[in-house]
Amino acid sequence: MSSTAAQIRVKSRTRRPWTPSQIVLTLLGVAVSAVILSPLAWALFTSLKSETEAVEVPTHWLPEDWTGQAWSAIFETGNITNWFVNSLVVSVCVTAIVLLVSALAGYGFARTEFRGKNALMGLVMAGLMISPAVLGVPLFTTVQQMGMVDTYWGMILPQCAPAAMVYILYKFFQGVPRELEEAAFIDGAGRWRVFFTVVLPLSRPSLAAVGIFTFISSWNNFLWPYMVTNNPDLMTMPNGIATVMNSYGIQWAQLMAGGLMAGLPLIIVFVFFQRQIVAGVAHTGLAGQ
Amino acid sequence: MTTTSAETVIAPPRARAAVTGATTRRKQGLQHGGWFVAPFLVLFALFVIWPLLRGVWLSFTDANISGDGASFVGLDNYREALNDQLMWDALGHSAWFTLLVVPCITVLAFLLAMLAHHIERGKWLWRLCFFMPFLLPSTVAGNLWQWLFNPGTGMVNHVFGLETPWLTDKSYAMLAVVICTLWWTVGFSFLLYLAALQGIPAHLYEAAKLDGANAWHRMVHITLPMLRNITGLVIALQILASLQVFDQAVVMMDFAPGPEESTRTFVQYTLEEGFTSYRVGYASAISIIFFVLIAAVALARMWLLRNREEGGR
């Protein structure tokens, strides 16, 4: 497990002496972390108050009566669990399709020849500049024409053409030594077999980075699901939390509990797959260079 | 060497290998290349290229949200847009937001990365703490800060002993959105900086130490120059992302344009025109204007990069 590996590394370092500068820096780190994490702590404590205590004036950090009512309420009313499932379905489908499609395309652009390749590659690069934020309205009318408003596919498919991911994998495949492929070709393997049995296994780290980044951005995506889903049964977590109201008015404790529910899966995933995610974010970010 | 460690995860592009020994079999393989890119291209054409072309077409029509009955109106939409004070205001808000966010986030991310890089113990923990807010959905961040800025029961006023009407006064509203954004997104740029810092070869510092350079000198003469590329990248990514701000602003303002319309962003305005006023044609026109603007920023950056690279070599 990656976290145990990290711990071992930490242990080997603790032998170093505590120099004054390290003490100062560590204290500073603790202070900064406290500032950054305090809003999350505030959300957590709010979620453990009763609704009336949450809006009490003057406000206070710790609940006087610790209660799980907000948490049980969000599970009872069911919307949150529904949205959770929807988020999972959408993110998993998007990630699977993106991985498959962009790995194929990245490889195709990097290692095969076909007519018009350079022009198409240029087109894909230009696609880096287009996002649903910029062309949301025409994209909605397109999906509307296809009859996919308020469907899972309407949410999923438009997230499945990320030029950036193709570009990242394209750069990666360019770096795979050709000799490996040559050997397989000489053994009589075809292009597809070489791709699936030689190239793909080599590229697991890059695919993991792309996959994780895609999953995060799909899980957290608000704008597109917000535009294309109106039916609360089909909404994803970020969308549902923002657009569907509690009929009893704003219930802050429940809202905070729901928000934490939406954030928790990724935080847990992050703890376990830190290095892959860090590589993934750095990777995908750096692709813009 | 100016590449960062994160970049080296992707093996650097090689010069096209000499293909003198290409076998006939491999040539056969090459001809099927189109099939590899086909699935992506289909999706790309359907959901990126076609909407773009469609957007251009719609911008010359008076299309409405029902999806039928549009007629050609020439340049009317663009003419209207140029005189549309609300559009210019919205553009101004997005630009103002960008101007506030980008410098702050760049400096903060750099400082956080320096801190996390130089603390020797528990690196993964700092990384987790500083990055964690970025893992939340934007709407959750928006809700959370709406709650923190709540005038009566919010923690911000409570902790600092203020009575600031953060979300209801036009002098503070945009600031509130900026603070939320800084908290929520600084982790991303932080990670980029951290990766870049870790990619600076240690021997550079050691050599400088031998030459008697103190910590300040090492930072000014080694760290900062080595981070120039990544800073350019962070700034560019932040500009593009900030101009497209939408999520946290609308959530914090309950989908309204903020006090006296002070936080209506450009994206919000296009969606309002398209989906709230049902004027899909007009919304398409202002989207195209926005697209041109974003593309200009992206191209300007590419042009700057190329110039600098040529100048440097």
Add this chain to the structure above:
Amino acid sequence: MGRPDLDRSPDRGPSRRQLLTAAGGLAVAGSFGFAALGQGADALASGADTRVRYWNLFSGGDGYNMIAMLDAFRKENPGIEVKDSTLQWGSPFYTKLAMAAAGNRAPDLGVMHLGRVTGFSPGRLLDPWDVGLLRKYGVREEDFNPELWKRAVIDGKLYALPLDIHVQLCFYRRDVLAKTGLLDADGRLIPVTSTDEWFDALKEAKKATKKGLQTLGLHTNDQNVMWWFFVAFYEQLGGTYFNAANTEVTFDTGKATQVLEFLRQHVTDGYSIAGAADAEQFINGAPFTWEGNWSVPVFSGPKLDYGATPLPPVFGKQATHAESHSFVLPHQADRGGATNEAAHRLAAYVVQHAQLWAGGGHIPAHTPTLSSPKYRKLNPQSEYVTAMDHQATEPKVWFAGSTGILAQRVGPMVVSSTMGSAKPEAVARRMKGALTTLLAMKNPMDGRTAAEGGAVA
């Protein structure tokens, strides 16, 4: 920071990797399967024969009452499952409703403000009610205020089924005002007939107010509420917006300035604190607040001793802003069958059982409920029920109606005047400019200006 994912020990790896692959494959397959079913977990789990998807924008006290009415309906109609969803009030709700209807995925039943129906493209985004079916479920035209019913009929078809009339009110605290001379022997607010009298009353009330509390809650920075107050007082002055044919702007900037200055004076004279939490202040002892009638349950909950009158006729004539909630059938290409009948049944049920809804402060549109002794006993409802005879409404054009384009354009202007960021005269001129632009604008849904489609409203 190492290279990702290369540290797995080779001997243990395969079995665990196979497990992971299998689990991952299962998750992917499951997700695709679920997406292919395409309904969402809740709809899949629902065992009922008929499922009515019903969208509304009610939260708070209205939300409670609506849910109570739905629960009563569910009990009487066990074969019908009602899936109610509450969306963000105001334009986000209308946006979602329109997008769903445009995408042909509309809910089976929705709620709308009556003033929005004309602009919502009846026939395109809305389907007409089956009046015969409604009658079968007990709803008859003669049981409604004819004025209200007429507004719901477009091109001879009924597009909205009115549920209520709701008005802006002047709430006052009897206990706080007891020592002042502002209450009559019955503890009712003494009528105020001019701005001077009104500000005198505020002056007197301020003396009786605890420190730190404002005298009047005014929602100074709420663009919707400010606009509603403007509409009310502008109507009191006899102001108009357009001529009868909707070809000319008749907006009177002089009268508008008068209204804007009146609103502004509450802030400059220190009777209203900008940005204050009005409802909470009232509960804590502020003597006055101007609010919609939906605040009745908010104030009745804590057992306040309070009353409510229509907004004071400070410009001489009674008029208070009024809107109306109504049920609509968002457009579905294949509307019909059991679900559609269930939607009719549900709407008819709620309209006829509006007594509970009236507890939320709303004036029922269904006259048998309105004239029932039970309703007449409600307080403070009985004190302000006359407000329905002095309705100030937005002009009847396609861009008007609660949180419609008109409100979105001019609402922030009224706020800027009340908050002091712009001069009242300048704002009045800007309002006239906005009205001129809007009058010339074509309704995007049918390509007609207000003048061309004027007769519809």
